[in-house]
Amino acid sequence: MTQLLLFNVTNGLIIGAFYVLMALGLSLIINLSGVINFAHGGFLVIGGYLAYALTPALGFWGALLVAPLLTAVIGLVVERLLIRRLYGRDPLYSLLLTFGLAFMIEDGTRFIWGAQGLPVTVPDFLNQPLSASLFFITGYRLFMVAVVAVAVAALFLLLRYTRVGIRIRAGTLDLETVSTLGVNVGRLRSLNFAAGIFLAGLSGVLAGGQLGLDPTMGAGLLMPSFIAIIVGGVGSLPGTLVGGLLIGVAAGVTAVFFPSASDAVMYVLMAVVLLLRPRGLMGEEGLMT
Amino acid sequence: MTDxxxxxxxHTFYGKSHILHGVSLNVAEGMITTLLGRNGAGKTTTLRSLVGLTPAREGRIVTFGQDTTRWPPFRIAALGVGYVPEGRRIFPNLTVEENLKVPNGRAGDWSIERIYALFPRLAERKSNRGRQLSGGEQEMLAIARALLLNPRLLILDEPSQGLAPRVVQEVxxxxxxMRAEGISVLLVEQNVRQSLAVADHAFVLDDGMVVWSGPAVELAADETRVRTLTGATAEDWEGAAPRVLPAG
Structure with missing residues (x-):
């Protein structure tokens, strides 16, 4: 029983780490640009498939770095061509655009790589279980959590200590004033969007190594990521981090006792948080009114 | 003398409402120019047009020899135009020091160290968040932030609003x-008496038009005219604060 619980908590943490990576990217984009990016899951898929395509040439390690970077470049092009036209308009427009984009990416992937699942080949030593009793903790799972931890730490350090990061945090609350202080906010938004998409691409590579690739894999991770943002509190990146881990673990633990409710539990969690604390666990009061 | x-x-609009109806004004280099007028006269809108936040639909703005009428705010700032907005608009979620790292200005003499030397209070509070500062400290921070652009022109929108009299003196x-530093200043104020005391030139706006312009001393000498033009109440006019003599 203890082992079963441990197994599911570990599973939950790992799934939660994915939610965190996805949700942080979504949060960055919502906070600075007010765009709810429904195509975020699509960029995850792009990252995964790029890794699949690049692995023969670059190996797993090369793909791990290059695939998210290429995904970010694609994100940058999409932002310049499409998304930036919608800044300052009713959020409904960006919702519709990114919703359509998500379908286009999914079908584009299916067209290029086919509908059947594909693997991202992971180095052998990462696939070994650490011990016989803790068979479910493979090197790769630990590795995923480590990569997510490093990416999250790097993001927080960049936002805290670099001028660009400070400007992004300032712009979250008052982009107009940032622009009068000599900052090219168009470029700031592009950079911020690309950073968010980089995180989506990275989740895609990591997820591909664990679960394999499939054109619809992004959609399944998107909704929990939104829930992570809401539970943590819109506008707060630390909140998003906590929210993602929390719903991951909650789903994992529920799977032990009441497997069929393991998906529903995150919605219940969200409802409870919203009832008790409408701005989310760490959200700023009145930010989204 | 150049401008x-x-x-x-x-002519500037907010959506369909026509706010400015042909405003013309100039800020002479090295001088303090004040823009006065009753509430709703269009003072803030004029400043927003000048810094690119609400571009004028008609008319022309020349800043340091360049036609900046349709420029985005960050390019106007890069020319050396510092803007201290109404209500200060400091970043409440950032520390004082972080607020000072947002500006992206021209090269020049102003550095964070020099700011701390000029405003010791900000140095003491550099790790505090913007939302924890008093109104006076917030105003200092907003001015400091604009100075880090190494401005040649400083545009201030009601810097003394809501501050204690002693702090108003400081502002x-x-x-x-700033004028002594060679920075040209455009000052919008409700505190008519003090702004006329410190300014070289004055413009008075009413209903989106300039209704009076001339030397600040001339307007200051005519109390009745000030009251009719700016809607200044007796309290604004007869405030207890001592007169600040313009330099030069």
Missing amino acids: ALTAAGL FAIVAR
């Missing part, structure tokens, strides 16, 4: 000091 900024015939002393 730091010249605006001619500005006007800083404005006078």
Whole structure:
């Protein structure tokens, strides 16, 4: 029983780490640009498939770095061509655009790589279980959590200590004033969007190594990521981090006792948080009114 | 004498409402120019047009010899135009030091160290968040932030609003000091008496038009005219604060 619980908590943490990576990217984009990016899951898929395509040439390690970077470049092009036209308009427009984009990416992937699942080949030593009793903790799972931890730490350090990061945090609350202080906010938004998409691409590579690739894999991770943002509190990146881990673990633990409710539990969690604390666990009061 | 900024015939709209009806004004280099007028006269809108936040639909703005009428705010700032907005608009979620790292200005003498030397209070509070500062400290921070652009022109929108009289004195002393540094100043104020005391030139706006312009001393000498033009109440006019003499 203890082992079963441990197994599911570990599973939950790992799934939660994915939610965190996805949700942080979504949060960055919502906070600075007010765009709810429904195509975020699509960029995850792009990252995964790029890794699949690049692995023969670059190996797993090369793909791990290059695939998210290429995904970010694609994100940058999409932002310049499409998304930036919608800044300052009713959020409904960006919702519709990114919703359509998500379908286009999914079908584009299916067209290029086919509908059947594909693997991202992971180095052998990462696939070994650490011990016989803790068979479910493979090197790769630990590795995923480590990569997510490093990416999250790097993001927080960049936002805290670099001028660009400070400007992004300032712009979250008052982009107009940032622009009068000599900052090219168009470029700031592009950079911020690309950073968010980089995180989506990275989740895609990591997820591909664990679960394999499939054109619809992004959609399944998107909704929990939104829930992570809401539970943590819109506008707060630390909140998003906590929210993602929390719903991951909650789903994992529920799977032990009441497997069929393991998906529903995150919605219940969200409802409870919203009832008790409408701005989310760490959200700023009145930010989204 | 050259102008730091010249605006001619500005027509500015918020959506469909026509706010400015052909505003023309100039800021002489190295001088303090004050823009007065009752509430709703269009003072803030004029400043927003000058810094690119609400571009004028008609008219022309020349800033340091360049036609900046349709420029985005960050390019106007890069020319050396510092803007201290109404209500200060400091970043409440950032520390004082982080607030000072947002500006992306031209190269020049102003550095965070020099800011701390001029405003020791900000140095003491550098790790505090913007939302924890008093109104006076927030105003100092907003001015400091604009100075880090190494401005040649400083545009201030009601810097003394909501501040204690002693702090108001400090703010006007800083404005006078900026002129001594060679920075041209455009000052919008409700505190009519003090702004006329510190300014060289004055413009009075009403209903989106300039209804009076001339030397600040001339307007200051005519109390009745000030009251009719700016809607200044007796309290604004007869405030207990001592007169700040313009330099030069």
